[in-house]
Amino acid sequence: MAGPVNPAERVRPARVAVVGAGAVGAYVAARAGQAGAEVVLCVRRGAYDRVRVVRDESAGGNFETPLRVITDPARLDAPLDWVVMATKAHQTHAAMDWLHAALAASAEGLGVVVAQNGVRQTERVSPPVPRDAVLPAVVYINAELPEPGVVRHLAYGVLQIPDSPLGERFARVLPPGDVRLVDDFVTAAWSKLLSNSAANSVTALTGRGLEVLGRADVAELALAVMRETAAVGRADGARLPTDAPERTLERLRRQPPGAGTSMLRDRLAGRPLEHEALIGTVVRLGQRTGVATPASAALLPLLAALNDDRAG
Ligand SMILES: NC(=O)c1ccc[n+]([C@@H]2O[C@H](COP(=O)([O-])OP(=O)(O)OC[C@H]3O[C@@H](n4cnc5c(N)ncnc54)[C@H](OP(=O)(O)O)[C@@H]3O)[C@@H](O)[C@H]2O)c1
Incomplete structure (x- = not known):
């Protein structure tokens, strides 16, 4: 399903859905948007049209990213390049409707990043996502969500993902330095x-x-x-x-x-x-x-x- 390179992403912004707009999901969505991706944030509730990241000047200062926020998986109807699953691990099963919708709308080339704590993240979404289309991620982002759409970024800001062609492809979706490719995931x-x-x-x-x-x-x-x-x-x-x-x-x-x-x-x-x-x-x-x-x-x-x- 997911080829190592999606040539279309070279000529247009990557299309990214982030499922779960907690601290990590909202931060990753904001960073992807900052890097030029078209981002849709998939949430259970909430009406806002941007994510504001609040942080020290030494960490780069505050910034805001406009994005689309949806509450209904049926609205995930356009092809995507990436889904970032950023719910808590125990919420993954209940959030599968988003993945099914993304898979149905994206005939090929869809990659899924599971940005959650723990090990064996791939097993949480596969099936339905083919294993070779999944990138597990170790999250080193210290953040809180004081209110919907507002992230307090406290420290770090890196996703560790397997060093692979798919990993290299995802690294281009976020600003340089936000993804670290690791040999031994x-x-x-x-x-x-x-x-x-x-x-x-x-x-x-x-x-x-x-x-x-x-x-x-x-x-x-x-x-x-x-x-x-x-x-x-x-x-x-x-x-x-x-x-x-x-x-x-x-x-x-x-x-x-x-x-x-x-x-x-x-x-x-x-x-x-x-x-x-x-x-x-x-x-x-x-x-x-x-x-x-x-x-x-x-x-x-x-x-x-x-x-x-x-x-x-
Ligand atoms: N925060 C950190 O500093 C940090 C650091 C390292 C690793 N992590 C890991 O990263 C992962 C995400 O953590 P987090 O802190 O971002 O968690 P979080 O703040 O609890 O956010 C999870 C979000 O997922 C949403 N959600 C749950 N089910 C959903 C569904 N069916 N559809 C759409 N959205 C749904 C929740 O929405 P509701 O608001 O509706 O409940 C919530 O906003 C976890 O595995 C955590 O352990 C977090």
């Missing part, structure tokens, strides 16, 4: 999951920012989760250094006061948590690969219980 994804599995879990469960890792007992628990994550990752093919858990913990402990995680933000906002795609994956793949994950397995039902009173 499996390792890149597990490196990110290493911190997400532990940091998101302990902050969401305690309702506290990363400063909670200053407690020796919480740090010990986080380290246990990270060691399990690293062991499962290695069984899945990731080449993680022996001391990756310890180094990740040190990095997390150096974060400035008040630094949080996306799962903590979701907990405080009363939204469903992304725990299944993060620590749930560690437990499930651990079972499949014969790696014991007792600390992660103990945290999982507690995180699931936090979801009991939230809308799905």
Whole structure:
């Protein structure tokens, strides 16, 4: 379905649909628009016609990108070059109508980028999207959405995607530097999951920012989760250094006061948590690969219980 190069994109702006206008989706949409793409933002609700990105002067300053915002998949009726799936992982299934509409409207050349935390992002959209048309992405964009259409960009701003002809093609859709092509995507994804599995879990469960890792007992628990994550990752093919858990913990402990995680933000906002795609994956793949994950397995039902009173 997706060829390595779509020649049409060389002579006209890339046509990009971004599904999910949260912090990451709205940021990526704004950056694609800034780079000259025609962008349509696919949302469940909201009426606005531009995304405003607010950030420090040192990061490039504020900017605004006009774009089209739609709430009905039936309106995704023109051929597209790209869909960027930027919902939370657990929202992907419910957002499939957008992908079906995009596939129906785009006979060939459609690529789908899954810009979500976790590992094995390709499996979340394939089928219906052919595997060779999917680009999994590790998201290094630290952003919040204070209101619809307004992104507070806090740090970083990079999508790591597999180094491939399809990856090179997508890199041209965003401003230079926003996409980093990586040789070993499996390792890149597990490196990110290493911190997400532990940091998101302990902050969401305690309702506290990363400063909670200053407690020796919480740090010990986080380290246990990270060691399990690293062991499962290695069984899945990731080449993680022996001391990756310890180094990740040190990095997390150096974060400035008040630094949080996306799962903590979701907990405080009363939204469903992304725990299944993060620590749930560690437990499930651990079972499949014969790696014991007792600390992660103990945290999982507690995180699931936090979801009991939230809308799905
Ligand atoms: N934010 C960060 O700093 C950050 C950093 C690294 C990685 N990530 C990862 O990036 C991914 C996206 O994160 P995020 O922070 O952008 O999440 P988010 O702010 O929660 O945004 C998700 C968006 O998807 C929308 N959505 C859900 N179902 C939909 C559907 N069926 N159709 C259309 N839109 C739908 C939600 O809409 P509603 O508003 O209607 O609920 C929401 O606006 C996650 O996997 C996250 O872990 C985020």
